[in-house]
Each structure stands twice: as structure tokens, then as C-alpha cells.
Amino acid sequence: MFVFQSLLTFLLTTLVFYVIKFRWSRRRLYELAAKLPGDNGVPLLGILHKLAIAKREDYMDIVLSYIRNDTPITRVWLGPFLVVATKAPEVMHAVFNSPQCYDKPSIFYGSLFFTEGLIPLSGKTHERHRKIFNKAFTPKRLQELYGIIKDRAEVCVKKLEPRVNQEEFDVYYYIGACSLESFGAANLNFHDDLYGHEMLPYADAGFAIGMKRIQQPWLNNEFIFRNSKISKEFDYMMVLVQEYVSKVVNYNNQLTIETNGANKVDKVIDLLLDPKHDFTDQEILDEMIVFALTSFDSTAKTLSSGLLMLAMHQDIQQKLINEIDSICGTEKELTFDNDFLQRFTYLDLIVKETIRLFPAGPIVARETSDEIDICGYKIPKKTIMVMSIFAMQRDPKYWGDDAHLYRPERFENLENPQAYLPFTGGKRMCIGYRYAMIVMKTFLINFFRNYKIDTTLKYEDLKLEMSLVLTILNRYMISIKKR
Template sequence: MIDFGSFLIFCAVSCAAYYYVNREKNKKNFEIANKLPGINGLSLFESFYIILTTPRKEYINKVLSYVRDDVPLTRATFFNQTIILTKDADFINKVFNSPKTYNKPDLFYKGFMTTKGLITLAGSEHKRHRKVLNKAFTSKMMQRLPDIFDDKSKKIIKNLCQVENCGEFELLEFIGPYSLETFGKSNLNYEIQYHKSDIFHAYDKYSSVATDYLPYSMFGLAKNILSPTPLGKRIKDVFNKFNIYFDDVVKVNKENENNNFIENTAIDILLDPVNGFTDEEVKDELIMMLLGAFETSTRIISMVLMMVGMNKDVQHKIVTELNEVYNEDKDAAFSADFLMKFPYLEMVIKETMRLFAVVPMVARETSDEVEICGHVLPKNTTILISIYAMQREKKYWGDDADQFRPERFEDGVKNPHAWAPFTGGSRICIGYRYAMMAMKIFLINFFRTYEVNCKQKFDEIETEMTMTLNFLTGYKVSINRR
């Protein structure tokens, strides 16, 4: 049997050897990086300590504590890796649009535990997947969505009758199934009762599980190694539910491939032999796309309802806008053009997404030496981008940047690049138009039916950073019929 103390010594020596060999190998890159404005690097052991001891609700503040305000980027060294930290809108925009910062670093994205989906793929493979899957989100495909969103939102809103006039309740239990049902109907040719489904609970837990796994992935530990641990069992439970659900989706679609399913839905594209997706690619893409649909729509709709419930003047303006539009045409049908008639509601959504960036941090990696905003970044540099901090930066949003004020979007923003909840460039969220349409239609139907109230105060909201931004204090509101 291997002595545990000897094993620890072996691990320490191996890590140290890797650290110094890697540093010598990348000596040129370190010389370039040292010319960038920054802070002293963290030692190997400091890196370990920070990862393992920082509470999730402190992740954002911990990262931002290293970011300087007088320069557009801050260099740090973390685990022998050069990292650029930034919240500068112009710098971030150039990163999103440079072909040399197209890829995402394994250091942060291994935590998703999928390697063949759009969120984590790199280079030519990402471009191949993106090019083919774009067909599912064209303007033509979007035209068929309003009826689906309308039908599903009315179903969920009807279900809310069980909690009206009954005090506070948890929004996610209702909004989550809406997000899953709309994607299941619109892109998977698959319908079940999602509020009773294991897939709903799997996605509700996934971000938290992935965040807990992230430190282990940074140290190169595969998820299977953790199988005997409580975390390993949580991971296994989530992925077992994923596998059961997606196996059934694929089975149903293959059994009915001769039926008149709509062409170029996501599942149609993924299962078409012409596109050459492997079984692993199909499953990973489905996991990531449904995650995007679930996390974005579910959390933002819930956040919007809380913000409106706290601000009666905002709610009054929304209802006034709805009344004005529907007084002109009480039987109007949803369409992209019709949704343009609700500019104030859109401002409310945008302001909520500004304050609470659902994806608070994203990362890119340089594939070659590149100059951005007058600074030369070496190859293999990780760029950690704080969307959260940028969208609360006072130089872009004014002294009230930390307050909820939808009207700030009325006259345009000082820097259009400072609002990027869906990121930007060629890797912008593939379903951003889908998400905005789904949210608008749900909220229009909701506010035509209910008044929302939220006892919680804005300053009392506590957040934590999992793979997405989460309200630690919950998503509780009460509703009354209009």
C-alpha cells in the first residue's frame, strides 16, 4: 500500500517540477507579460488557497479586488498562468472581435464537464458547429416562435392561479418549466410536463455542481475520479438525468423522422447525418443549449419580476404601455414587429440584465501574440472579463450605476459596448434573439394578468457566482390578479 505522506510529497514535487519547467518553456511569454500593468503574481500555494477557501458569493469581489481602475487591463499570475483581468468596455469589445482571442481557456471551462458543445469548443470545431446550428436561429425560424412562446407562457401563467393571493412563493418553480417547455417544443420536437420532470431539477442543480467541480478541473482531476465523494455523487446524479432525458429526445425524434417535423430545429440539425455530429457532440450540444435557454430566460424573468415588484412606478409604466398598445388592437398577435411596440418593457429587461449579468464573468484565450488597445498580450494568455463589473461601472452608467433605473436606456448609453450580457463578436450567444423574444412575451402576458409585489429590498439581495449569477436570497414574490 502506498504511504499517504509519500504520496503527498510526490504530488508536491511533481507540481513544483511542472511549475518551473513550464515557466522556463514560456520564458518569452512571461517577459512580454511582465511589461503589462499588473500586480505581483500569486504563488502556487496561494492559488490553491484562494480557490479552495473563497465562498461563491465572494468570487466576484475577490476577482475585482485585483483589478486596477487606472488602466484598461490588469496582469496577474495565477497557478503559473498569465491572466489579464478587465472591466474596460473598449478593451472587452476588441477581445470579443479579435480572431486571436476567439478561443476559451480550458482553465475555466473544463468545469462545464462537456467538451463538444458551443460554450467550450475552440477553433475550427467551434466554427463548424456554429455555422450549422445558426440555421436554427435565423429570422425565418424565429417567425414561428411567437405562437409557441404565447401558448406556453399562458399555460404557466394559468398555473400561477394556485399561488395568487397566497403570499410569497418561489418564482423559479414556475419560470423554470416555462423555459424548458418553450425550448422543448420549439427546438427539440419533444413535450413533457417539465414541472414534474427530473430534467428541471437537474438544470436547477447543474450550475452549482459545475462551480463546485471547477477547482478540481483546474488541477486536472476528471469528474469520474470524484465518484466516491459527495460531489462526485451529485455530478453523477445530474448527468444521469441529462442522459435519460436526451436519450429519450433522440429516440423520439429518430422514431418519428418520417413525420412532418419542422426542418432546421436544433434537434433536426444535430441528428441529420449530413452534418456529421457524433453522439457525444449531439449530447453535449443539447446540454449546453438547454442550459442557455433555462438559465437565461428563467433567471432574468424572475429577476425582472422582483425588480418590478419592488418599484411600483415601474410597474405602473409597464401596465400603461400595455394598455395603450392593446387599446389600439385588443386582438393583436405576437410577432417581431409587434414586440417593438413595448420599448419601456424592453428597457426594464435591459436594466435588469445590466445590474445582474446572468453570466457575470467570461474568459477568452490568446491563440497568438496580439496587440489590444496599445498593449501586447503574449500567446496563451487567459483574459478574464467581468461583465458584471463593466455593467455597473460609473464612468459608463453614472453615479447611480448601482441603482435600478430603466429610463437610463431611453437616451442611449455613453458607451454601447458597456452592455454585453450576451457577450459579443462572433461568439455572441447564439440564442440571444430567442431569449429576448421568450422573455418579452412571457412578461407581456404576465402583466396583463397579474400585479406583482416583492417585500425584499434591493439592497438586501445577496448574489453568488456559480456558472451563472444566482440570488442567494431566492426569487420570492407575491401576485394578485388585476
């Protein structure tokens, strides 16, 4: 008994010592945190327990409930991590423009399965990758891609013909296949028929798995993860994705040999495989996954959300059709380029309003590398800055009492442009935003030259999931008719 009591006393003393040491080493963080408005939550856990057990459809509401209206920032705790949340545009712009807020918190982005890709990368490594890939999206390069994007949009329109006058269906996987094929043809020198491909639903689930690991940090432990229900789904998804990536890389390596390198024109795949950029095999794999999944998931879900909104708002849909008909007329062959797309002013409003209500990245996070002053508050080093673009872009303070409604005309006279961030992370962080806009606008023009759409879903009944990419849990259900 004496031995047991001595051991217990030693363990408790050691634990108390390390707790005191831990808190003492973070005394400056606690000192500054106490001066910030917010909620400490449950001792030791903060609000971690609420997020860990939240259902998919409730996660968004829980997070947003901690972002207050009476202050530009709100303090919360995720276990030992200090989080400062905001929906204020002045705070977001300050964060995105600060060199002290360039890092990405590992508690969030370290949970992803492509840690060597642009999305989770931080600091100088991210800056290096970003500068390299910017070469693939210059105005000159984009001008060369219009024809390819138009061709893939036309293919998708034809693939949809069997759905005419049929029951409602989830249009997302058609749009996803179109987006991924467009990116493959435009930037990977590669084309594969992806309509109905089993990779699509698994790729769709990929971000959900990453979000699950963020919600439940213990899933980042390899042993626990390997014994979880989502492990097998994750493994099979990775097999499918890696097969696709291997096909692309092998095809391009062979193409380089056959053409003696004459095919290289700063496409994404050219930049990845260029020896002078010295990408590791893991970086090549992870960047391929990032570009494939973002072109498939981010662009496709934004575009699918736009179609669903137009199906719900018949008057807006008809106004878009009228604009398309007035510009395109009865011409069967049209030349798509930047000047041509700029003529579609109402289409531009529709895309912007869709991105406002359904931003691909509803919440983004950065970590402070040093103390920083923001809006009169001193934010400690190693603070996680959580910015809800979703909440900001639906806030009546910036968008009026009808902020929750779908009204493209509001962009004819935008009163608070600072409250609109169509690219997560600010312009400095944006890769491929203009490319995505070309894909979306080109598809919508080709689609509505052929079809009209409807849906039985109601706007007020939509349930959203705050995953890494905003997802409508009701799915993107529409019915189509020939015009």
C-alpha cells in the first residue's frame, strides 16, 4: 500500500509540475487572451467537446454561434488552443495582409491527407509553390484554354441529354466530371472519361474525412484512425486517386520522351515535373490531389449551387436565358475568349451572388507567428485566427435585410466590397480563381443554350455542411427540359 501511495503521489506531483510549467511558458498568451472578448467554455476543453460530437448538419450553427455581433473578434478555446473568430471584413483583410498571419494551424490543416500541397502548406514553402503555379494561370495561359473548356462543357451538355424530362437527379457528379475533365485537358495534358467514374463519390468524401479528423483530433493518431470506420473508405479513395495521378504522370513522362520536351508550355503538370523546381514525389502527388480535388470539389460545388439557385428562382433563370440568347443568337459555333465572356454582365452578377451565398471555403484559418495588433486588440503569438467568410457574406450589416436571399442585382451597386471575398485567403493566396470563373461561366452559357431547369427543393429548407468545401446536404437536385 505504501508503494502504491508513493507512486500515486509521484505521478500527481509530476502532473502538477508539468501543468504549472506548461501554463507558465504560455503566461503571455493567457494574459492577452484574458483581455479579449469571448467565451472560455468548459475548463480544459473550451468548446472542443461540442464540436467533437456535433452532427454534420449542426457543425455550422455551433461554430457561427460563437461569432458575436457586438465585437469584431471573439475568443474561444479548443482545448489548449486559443482561437479568435471573426466575420468582420476589416479583421479578415488585416489578417490576410499581415506577414505575421501567413502560417496555417496544424490542428486544422495537418488533418488533411495531402499535407505537402498548397492548401495546408505555410510560410516560405507555400510561397514557393504558389509562385511556381501562378505561371499556369497567367492571362496569356488562360487565353489558350478557352477552347478546351468550351469543348468539355459541350460534352457535359450532351451527357445530360438522357436526363431530359426525367425525375430529379443530383447534377453535382456531372458538373464534377466536367470540371475535372476540363482541368485534366487544360492543365494535365490528359483526358479520361470520368462520367460515372467510381472515383467521383469517393473524392467527394475526401474533404469530409479531413473535416472529421479536424472535429475529432484523436483521429489524427494513426492507430486510432486505422481502427475507425472511415479508414477503409479513406484507403480505397486514395487508391483511386493515386491510380489517376499515376496515369497522368506516366502519360506526361512518355509524352516528354516522344516530343523531346516540345510539349511543355507551363501547364500545371509541366511545372510539377520540371526538374528545376525540384518537387519531391510526395509533393507531386499531394499537389496533384489538391488541384484535382479543388477543381472537382470547389468549382463543381459552387457551380452546382448556382444551378440549384437558378432552378429555384425561375425569374432569374429566364433573365439569364434572355441575355444568353441576345448575345449568342442562333449561332452554333461560338468563339469563347475573355472579350466574349465580358459581354455577359448578368451572368457575372449571378456567379458573384452564388459565390457570396455559397463560398467554396466557408471558413479559413491562419496562425499568428508573433504578437499582432488587429482592430485595437493585441492578439498573442500562436493564436488561431478563424475567419468565417460564410457569415460575413450573409451579414445584414454589410448586405442589407435581404442578405440571406438570392438576388444577383445587388452586385450592380456593391456598397461594401470589403465584405466580399470570392477567393479564400485574399488575392495573395489565390491560385486559379480566374480559371474557375472561366469554367463556371462557359458551362452556364452552354448549358442554358440547351436546357431549362427546375427543382422541388426549397431554399429555406437547405441544410449546409461546413466542411473544407461548403456542401449542401440536400444535394443538388434538379430536373431538366430541352429549350
